[in-house]
Amino acid sequence: MSENKRKTDGRDRSRRRFRPDGTPIWGQRQIDGPGVWVTCVKGKEKQTVGELYDLFESLANELWPTDAAEAADVQSGSEEEEGGADDLEKQIAKEVASMKRPRKETRFANCLTNTPCVVFISCKPPVDPVKLVTTHIENVMKTGVTQTRFSQRMTPVSGSCVANVSEIQSLCSRIVKAALAAEPDKKFTYKIELRMRNHNTLTRDKLIPELAKCVPEGHTVSLDNPELFILVEVFKSVCGISVVKDYYKLQKFNAMEIANAKNLRDEGAEGRVVDKTKNAPAPASDLLEGAGKEEKP
Numbered sequence: 644m645s646e647n648k649r650k651t652d653g654r655d656r657s658r659r660r661f662r663p664d665g666t667p668i669w670g671q672r673q674i675d676g677p678g679v680w681v682t683c684v685k686g687k688e689k690q691t692v693g694e695l696y697d698l699f700e701s702l703a704n705e706l707w708p709t710d711a712a713e714a715a716d717v718q719s720g721s722e723e724e725e726g727g728a729d730d731l732e733k734q735i736a737k738e739v740a741s742m743k744r745p746r747k748e749t750r751f752a753n754c755l756t757n758t759p760c761v762v763f764i765s766c767k768p769p770v771d772p773v774k775l776v777t778t779h780i781e782n783v784m785k786t787g788v789t790q791t792r793f794s795q796r797m798t799p800v801s802g803s804c805v806a807n808v809s810e811i812q813s814l815c816s817r818i819v820k821a822a823l824a825a826e827p828d829k830k831f832t833y834k835i836e837l838r839m840r841n842h843n844t845l846t847r848d849k850l851i852p853e854l855a856k857c858v859p860e861g862h863t864v865s866l867d868n869p870e871l872f873i874l875v876e877v878f879k880s881v882c883g884i885s886v887v888k889d890y891y892k893l894q895k896f897n898a899m900e901i902a903n904a905k906n907l908r909d910e911g912a913e914g915r916v917v918d919k920t921k922n923a924p925a926p927a928s929d930l931l932e933g934a935g936k937e938e939k940p
Contacts, residue, residue, distance in 0.1 A: 674754045674881045676803030677772045678765035685760050687793040692753045694766050694791045699751050701790075702778055707769050758841060761878070772799035773885055780893045780901065787905035789898045796897040798838070798876055800883030806842060808853050811875075811882050815857040819873065822886035823859065832865035833858060836890065839877040850875075 679699075728907035748771050754763045766772050776799040783789055801818050804810040823831070835854050837847055854875060855864070862871075872890040876883040894901050 647753055669884070674756070674763050674803060674878070675765055676800045676883050677770075677885075678763055678800060678803070678883070679772050679776055680800065680878070680883065681762045682760055682795045683762055684793040684795070688759065688762055691762050691791075692764070693795045695762065695767060695794060696751060696753075698779065698790050698794075699764065699766075699770075699775060702775055703750055703770055704776060706774060739754060744827050756878070758878075761840065763878075764828040771801075773887055775799065776896055777887070777889075777893070779790070780896050780898060783898045783901045784893070786907065787902050787909060789902045791898065796895060798874055798883075798896060799887070801885040803881055803883040806845065806877050806880050806882040808845070808850070811850070811884070812853055812857055814882070815854055815873070815875075815884050818884050818886060819857055819859075822871070823862075830861045830863070831870045832863050833873060834864065834869035834872040835873045836868055837875045837877070838923065841879045842856045842877045845877065848893070850877075893904050 676691045679695075681695060752765045752767075754765050756763055766775065776797045779797070780808065801821075802814050804814040835851055836855075837851060839845075839847065854873065858873075859883060870888065872887050874885045874890070890896070894904075
């Protein structure tokens with residue numbers, strides 16, 4: 644009996660699975676998208692995850708608010724309680740249900756990478772990783788404040804898959820098609836930005852031509868000034884893909900470098916990285932040195 648069960652389980656695991664569009668699904672993965680890849684200071688991965696939770700929740704509450712819906716549920720519940728205050732059983736049932744109900748559904752989850760300096764935060768609908776990261780980077784460019792201490796470059800991915808050619812092509816085709824659907828009649832120039840970490844199965848020379856086949860005809864490659872950037876992140880056995888705009892203008896989504904540059908330009912700016920101006924040959928550092936000399940007896 645147990646031998647037959649083991650054989651059946653083996654057949655089920657080896658059975659190929661398919662998506663609704665007919666494309667096959669190969670293998671399994673622990674890191675699941677959509678989400679955001681984040682590089683951070685070595686040894687500060689745990690702290691990075693904590694600060695990213697706070698940052699992403701704050702941004703998500705502004706972009707995809709849920710307070711209105713929760714307030715409406717609370718108000719409707721209070722009205723029902725007032726209408727049936729004499730029914731003790733209903734009140735007890737509601738209290739038990741509210742105790743069992745989770746306080747708040749988490750929209751972000753940390754996926755273990757087991758690699759120094761690399762963190763992946765997965766996002767649940769309706770959160771759009773591209774819009775989330777773009778909004779944060781634009782805020783940093785305006786204010787010079789990163790709201791984080793250890794996070795560096797952020798790379799959003801709209802989906803992820805197992806890192807083999809067939810799966811990557813299937814994912815890339817879906818994501819590119821969805822990105823072009825907003826302006827179906829326009830022909831864009833694009834560039835493929837490929838980054839590979841801890842992966843030695845596929846090569847750049849082999850993967851980039853296969854990715855280019857996923858872009859519909861009429862759209863042309865531009866290495867100098869593209870309108871769209873196809874970001875491809877290959878990490879170990881997982882590949883994540885997204886389509887973004889203004890990637891170079893937003894300095895490749897490196898919040899720390901953006902804040903550094905702005906705080907160096909703006910004298911007296913308040914921010915996490917403003918202290919680094921003390922080591923730069925800028926007028927601000929000269930003023931600090933002069934102030935130190937005056938204090939000497």
